[in-house]
Amino acid sequence: MRDNTLKYLLVLPAVLLVFATAIWPLVESLRLSFTVGRLNRPPSLQQYIGFENYTWAFLEEPAFWNSVWVTLAYTAVTVSLTTVLALGLALLLAPGGRLRSGVQTLLILPFAMSPALIGVSFRFMFNPEFGLFDAFFGFFMPVFAGVSWLADPVLAFAVCVMADIWGWIPFLTLVLIGGLSSIPRETIEAAQVDGAGGWRLFRDVTLPQLAPVLAVVVILKSIFSLKTFDQVFMLTNGGPGTATQTLSHYIYFNGLKYGQIGYAASVAWLMVIPMIFLTYAYAKFVFRKD
Amino acid sequence: MAEVVLKNLTKRWGGFVGVDNQSLHIADKEFLVLLGPSGCGKTTTMRMIAGLEEPSSGEIWIGERMVNDDLPKDRDVAMVFQNYGLYPHMSVFDNIAYPLKVRGTPKADIAPRVRAAAEKVELTHLLDRRPKALSGGQRQRVALARAIVRTPQVFLMDEPLSNLDAKLRVSMRAELKHLSRELQITTIYVTHDQIEAMTLADRVAVMNHGVIQQLGTPDEIYNDPANLFVAGFIGSPAMNLIDGSIREGHFVTTGGTRLTAVRAADRARVVLGVRADDLRVSEPGEGDIDVPIYAFENTGEATLLTVQWGQQRVIARGDRHLRKEQNDIVGLSLNPDHLYLFDPDTGRRLTA
Numbered sequence: 128m129r130d131n132t133l134k135y136l137l138v139l140p141a142v143l144l145v146f147a148t149a150i151w152p153l154v155e156s157l158r159l160s161f162t163v164g165r166l167n168r169p170p171s172l173q174q175y176i177g178f179e180n181y182t183w184a185f186l187e188e189p190a191f192w193n194s195v196w197v198t199l200a201y202t203a204v205t206v207s208l209t210t211v212l213a214l215g216l217a218l219l220l221a222p223g224g225r226l227r228s229g230v231q232t233l234l235i236l237p238f239a240m241s242p243a244l245i246g247v248s249f250r251f252m253f254n255p256e257f258g259l260f261d262a263f264f265g266f267f268m269p270v271f272a273g274v275s276w277l278a279d280p281v282l283a284f285a286v287c288v289m290a291d292i293w294g295w296i297p298f299l300t301l302v303l304i305g306g307l308s309s310i311p312r313e314t315i316e317a318a319q320v321d322g323a324g325g326w327r328l329f330r331d332v333t334l335p336q337l338a339p340v341l342a343v344v345v346i347l348k349s350i351f352s353l354k355t356f357d358q359v360f361m362l363t364n365g366g367p368g369t370a371t372q373t374l375s376h377y378i379y380f381n382g383l384k385y386g387q388i389g390y391a392a393s394v395a396w397l398m399v400i401p402m403i404f405l406t407y408a409y410a411k412f413v414f415r416k417d
Numbered sequence: 418m419a420e421v422v423l424k425n426l427t428k429r430w431g432g433f434v435g436v437d438n439q440s441l442h443i444a445d446k447e448f449l450v451l452l453g454p455s456g457c458g459k460t461t462t463m464r465m466i467a468g469l470e471e472p473s474s475g476e477i478w479i480g481e482r483m484v485n486d487d488l489p490k491d492r493d494v495a496m497v498f499q500n501y502g503l504y505p506h507m508s509v510f511d512n513i514a515y516p517l518k519v520r521g522t523p524k525a526d527i528a529p530r531v532r533a534a535a536e537k538v539e540l541t542h543l544l545d546r547r548p549k550a551l552s553g554g555q556r557q558r559v560a561l562a563r564a565i566v567r568t569p570q571v572f573l574m575d576e577p578l579s580n581l582d583a584k585l586r587v588s589m590r591a592e593l594k595h596l597s598r599e600l601q602i603t604t605i606y607v608t609h610d611q612i613e614a615m616t617l618a619d620r621v622a623v624m625n626h627g628v629i630q631q632l633g634t635p636d637e638i639y640n641d642p643a644n645l646f647v648a649g650f651i652g653s654p655a656m657n658l659i660d661g662s663i664r665e666g667h668f669v670t671t672g673g674t675r676l677t678a679v680r681a682a683d684r685a686r687v688v689l690g691v692r693a694d695d696l697r698v699s700e701p702g703e704g705d706i707d708v709p710i711y712a713f714e715n716t717g718e719a720t721l722l723t724v725q726w727g728q729q730r731v732i733a734r735g736d737r738h739l740r741k742e743q744n745d746i747v748g749l750s751l752n753p754d755h756l757y758l759f760d761p762d763t764g765r766r767l768t769a
Contacts, residue, residue: 313502321516
């Protein structure tokens with residue numbers, strides 16, 4: 128057998144696997160999004176209806192728009208806060224003191240926790256009767272005394288954001304520490320001798336050189352924020368009302384709870400579009416050539 | 418422009434002493450080279466002067482000020498790094514302009530001064546490029562221009578030529594020398610290359626194990642080494658160091674060969690130092706001693722003869738037209754005016 132044929136044969140299993148687990152479901156869901164697609168009907172009745180699912184989402188469903196806004200707000204807040212906090216932490220930890228390796232090990236711990244578990248534990252800690260955080264905030268900020276956080280639309284959203292930031296900061300901090308330590312030390316020292324103090328040094332020399340890594344962090348976190356589901360599902364289940372219902376949660380509810388699998392598929396495809404842009408940008412930054 | 422004074426400067430990391438109680442007075446406008454093998458503390462000394470490393474004890478004075486507690490930016494020094502330390506995200510122009518910009522130089526003054534500095538190092542045609550698009554030599558010029566664009570009190574240069582290839586190093590060395598004579602600014606220059614030290618310095622401080630072994634002009638360092646370390650470190654090929662003793666006013670090798678007369682009292686153990694140039698190569702029988710050739714090397718401008726002298730090997734420099742083969746016997750004689758005697762235990766030079 129010629130090497131040329133052999134090399135294709137060798138990658139074939141992997142290609143088939145990707146096709147069966149990624150490409151085919153994607154195509155199938157696209158097909159579903161153009162049908163009635165009800166889980167409680169036989170396939171013969173799930174006829175093609177064109178763009179009706181899409182127009183329904185856009186024109187007839189305030190809940191869809193609600194989940195879009197929730198997702199966008201959630202993404203904007205979590206991405207910006209996590210990035211800024213992780214950058215601050217990375218700057219504190221990067222120079223390398225004695226504690227560094229120990230702290231780094233501790234840092235990774237929240238990331239080792241399943242988002243669903245983070246959701247459960249935050250729900251527990253914000254329980255109005257025996258929750259630790261509920262009592263804590265109530266004690267230090269009397270405004271919040273006796274407030275049931277998860278019953279208030281704004282505060283429930285805030286709790287989701289807090290849980291998300293808590294879970295994500297460690298990993299992003301580690302990524303940024305890696306980025307910081309790849310900046311040549313001599314450029315920093317040259318700037319110090321040239322006359323740059325703390326803030327200028329950061330703005331003129333550190334930040335521009337960290338930019339590619341920072342971009343990766345922002346894009347990666349945006350992807351994860353946009354598709355948030357498990358944490359919200361366990362923490363608030365989209366409530367109160369639909370105050371914390373993200374798109375993923377909305378898709379889950381329509382598809383698996385209400386059985387409108389065709390409609391859910393169309394909303395899912397609406398979500399795929401920004402995701403494609405983000406993954407493209409991500410790949411561009413990660414595989415960039417210097 | 419200012420003098421730089423180090424008073425009992427020490428740097429310790431845990432139990433390791435990088436720089437040991439070093440005092441040094443560098444005159445205004447002087448070009449001082451810190452020379453030594455890697456790990457001798459020369460770079461650490463310079464980094465402490467720059468403020469990039471904090472001394473464990475001792476004082477650093479630049480001009481009239483003690484700068485121990487000053488940040489690097491407040492010390493008014495300029496530094497050239499071994500790996501250039503250029504800002505990769507800025508153009509050559511912005512790299513050179515950065516020290517001016519960050520120190521609040523009026524905008525109108527920046528461009529002409531950057532151009533003037535770029536002209537001095539012949540960079541004017543590259544000002545729009547990024548460092549990535551430059552060769553090693555060009556990058557080094559940018560680093561140099563960035564240092565001279567201001568008029569700092571002191572220049573600090575940390576092995577600025579080590580990353581260049583051999584040919585470029587020689588031409589950059591000459592440019593550096595020219596530039597330093599023109600600018601007349603106190604310069605401290607770190608290198609492990611003795612040729613750089615010899616050619617550039619007003620004075621050389623030879624360092625080892627965190628201590629200055631000898632401080633003097635290149636002439637003094639070469640012709641009047643203070644101890645075994647300096648003698649062995651300076652010169653290429655290195656000075657021959659031959660073990661032996663002094664008996665009845667003559668040097669006797671450990672093998673028992675009685676050699677030339679030396680002006681020193683008798684000693685049981687002594688090291689004789691002689692440079693390759695001070696060994697005269699002749700036909701067998703015509704020298705002080707006959708020895709077989711271990712290796713014969715022709716460098717073009719001279720010949721190098723490594724000879725097997727009892728247990729030891731000694732290098733002599735021969736005429737460039739000399740032709741010999743391995744295992745040939747040659748006569749060697751020592752120039753009695755340029756012999757150095759050292760105490761093998763302390764390493765100190767024994768003076769007659």
